[in-house]
Amino acid sequence: MDSVEKVTISAFEIGPSKKLALPLSNASPESGELYIKIDVVKAYDHQRVIEIAEESFLDFVRIIIFISGKHDKTIQIKTGLPAFPSMSRELMYVQTSSYQITDTEGRLESGSVSNKTLEKIPVDNPFFCKNLQFEKLLNLYAKRHAGEQITDFENRIINAAIAVGESAKSRDIKNSILYSCIALEILFSFDDGSLFQKSIADRLADTMAFIVAKDKEARLHVNATLKKVYQMRSALVHGGNKKLNDDYIVVNALVRMAICELLANDKYTEIKKIDQLYAMVKEAQYSYS
Secondary structure (H helix, E strand, O other): OOOOOOEEEOOEEEEEHHHOOOOOOOOOHHHOOEEEEEOOOOOOOHHHHHHHHHHHHHHHHHHHHHHHOOOOOOOOOOOOOOOOOEOOOOEEEEEEEEEEEEOOOOOEEEEEEEEEEEEOOOOOOHHHHOOOOOHHHHHHHHHHHOOOOOOHHHHHHHHHHHHHHHHHHOOOHHHHHHHHHHHHHHHHOOOOOOOOOOOHHHHHHHHHHHHHOOOHHHHHHHHHHHHHHHHHHHHHHOOOOOOOOOOHHHHHHHHHHHHHHHHHOHHHOOOOOHHHHHHHHHHHHOOOO
16 A cells, blocks of 8 residues: 555455554564455354455455456455565565476476566555446445345446456466356346247347447457357366367456446446346347438
8 A cells, every 4th residue: 555544445444454453463564464354244153254254355356356457367466364475665475486397217307496576556546446437336346245235237247347357367267268258147148038049149249249349340359259258168168178268358358348338328327137238239239220
């Protein structure tokens, strides 16, 4: 943190550990170690309180990564102890990798040791704590955590953002692909109960193209990209051996764009359930100039 005071992001409070009456660890006050706090209500078992808090802190990590828009695995946020050691005001130590290469007889041929450090980003920066683009998302999460009523569609938006954050956070490309597709399904999946209906990939692609694409070429590109990623998802789920690639990153970016549009564009203000969005998509598809 750039300041020495606490900051509030959605339902979370973050501040310097040295400000706590009872320290969480034995780290020195100069370490820059932070605490994260969330209020838990209507839970009277202490272990359950801790479980709720832990899951909420994971949501915080995912939401921060989602807001950042970075999908290159360079953001690392850790809750719990031990904390990432601080190397300076600007850098933190993440991990050390050590490898040995031996021949078939076990004789050492070479070895390597490397340390990984990352740049610190102040969480009290307005980009995170007062993000105008996703302020509504942060407020919706706080309302849901507090037990206030939000719509089915607002729940979908929160859960889709968290799934994109998990996809961007994961170091396993298979998990990243699956969570990208989970984000799509959470946001747009819909079964109208009809006997004849499009495949789920077609439905998701058409809906995404309707929200984020502005012309025919862009709609075709969005449609094709989503279907390619969904083919990888199907291969993974059904035990196939399809070659994996980083196209899921485009899906994450598209879901982020869609959420931003759904939150900011007045034409989606009245949508409370997913069938209302699909009615808009169908009307647009049947409108011929």
